[in-house]
Amino acid sequence: MSTIFGIPPQALFGQLLLGLINGSFYALLSLGLAVIFGMLNVINFAHGALYMLGAFVAWLLLTTAGIGYWWALLLAPLVVGAFGVLLEKTLLSRLYKLDHLYGLLLTFGLALIVEGAFRHFYGVSGQPYPIPDLLRGGQNLGFMFLPNYRGWVVVASLVVCLATWYAIERTKLGAYLRAATENPVLVQAFGINVPLMITATYGFGVALAGLAGVLAAPIYQVSPLMGSNLIIVVFAVVVIGGMGSILGAVLTGYGLGLLEGLTKVFYPEASNIVVFVIMAVVLLIKPAGLFGRER
């Protein structure tokens, strides 16, 4: 069989792989958003900017200090996470008593500042980031060619997503976290430091965004604009998945990435809006999202 539904298999699987990779980033980012939302009740509008920051930190480490990909994979999320902790301690923590919308507005302002600053200093043209030596080349799978680096991105994001899910749903720390989202005052009364947990959660959530940024750097160009368009799709992913569950964020992320890839094959004009169309349909049928609970 040389074609599938009139499409050459190479093109089909190529787009599916691309979809899976986009889905990996959607999943990592919406996972971070879900974790932050669960604990802080804040939609982190700055998530796209922090993802961009992760990629830029990796690029800066390479170009100014000669620190390569593997160290960047560790260091960039730490830097982004530390920046997040600073933001939470100095700014976000002042807004918890107020309407949650102020958190959204504050982080929107932060996104403008971070992106605007990078745009001012580095322009809008992207900076190339080389693929690490270990992951150059690719595998011939018979029906398609799989570049090693892309395979790595999918595996790495799957591992991180699963580990996060496990930590939150199956460990004692995760149990405290879930308890604190339900009733922070009661959990605090048991002697657990809830404010510290909130700060750590925000730091962890944005570190995930930073990690996604480093993973993305060799695939997409490192540019100040890389986060701002992605974040809207991730918001749609979050609405479709429903904020209630970690699993929903991850599954919806991968699923929509694949669906986008498929649309690119069969009806390319719609590939940019298919996620939003799905969102509209899901809202009509299940307003709480596919995995969400009505609150």
Add this chain to the structure above:
Amino acid sequence: MATEIHAARRETAAPVTGRPAMPGLLALAVLLLVLIAAPYVLYPVFVMKVLCFALFACAFNLLIGFAGLLSFGHAAFFGGAAYITAHTVKVWGLPPELGILLGTAFSATLGLAFGALAIRRQGIYFAMITLALSQMVFFMALQLKFTGGEDGIQAVPRGHLFGVIDLSQSMAMYYTVLAVFLFGFAVIWRTVHSPFGQVLKAIRENEPRAISLGYRTDHYKLMAFVLSAALAGLAGGTKAIVFQLATLTDVQWQMSGAVVLMTLLGGIGTLFGPVVGAALVVTLENYLAASNLPVPVVIGVIFVACVLLFRRGIVGEIASRFGGKRP
């Protein structure tokens, strides 16, 4: 029976809301005088830009300030109407007033569709859904043939208003824009001071209670959304005629953010706040464009400062200090 209850409520509501307070009327008179005199002192195109954005911000404020709904997708209505107006006037050769009317009608229809979807969720979700839906309009504008992609629709003729008034003359254009703005402002003023506006405020303060009083809050919210979208479209269509172009900038989500900032800066839930906020932001952007400072960073810092330090906005702060209550 139901209509009787409703009529009774309307009667009790009338004395409170029927006549606007004196400071409000005074402010209106001052605003009117300033706007009539402005083009003689300032560059008319600049003031027209302020007026278009002021109407846009007022339309947005109707939703967040009086119904408590934060839409993060109002650029779709503003920019969408700009495209429709620019296309109908330039390609179909319609007169400007019809073009603007079609743009407004388009935004109202879009508002009905988006609103019907978005009001199914509340708060942050509502904001995210409107944002995502408006991004759909952005991609449409990028890809559809008639919008001209990255170039947008350029060189839109201003034409003759009602076939008589030549709008290529900047004073004629200015007073037309002023008339459009005043019309939009009057609609909002009337809405806010009507029983309908009171119900919206009730929904903003406590939606479950409004439901328990027997109001179908979804209907009210949807009507407010459509009205707000239509007025945002009116502003966008007018802007397309003034600047003779419609581009992606108008439908980008950053534009939705800009209108939030204008309203927040001026004062959410005040009638004059969005006008003041729009004037400040447009002035600032014009002023900064010539300087070396990165505009988004400055705007972002103002945004953060507003959220953290003066959430009532300029007009809100003044009103609470001198008036003692929310206007």
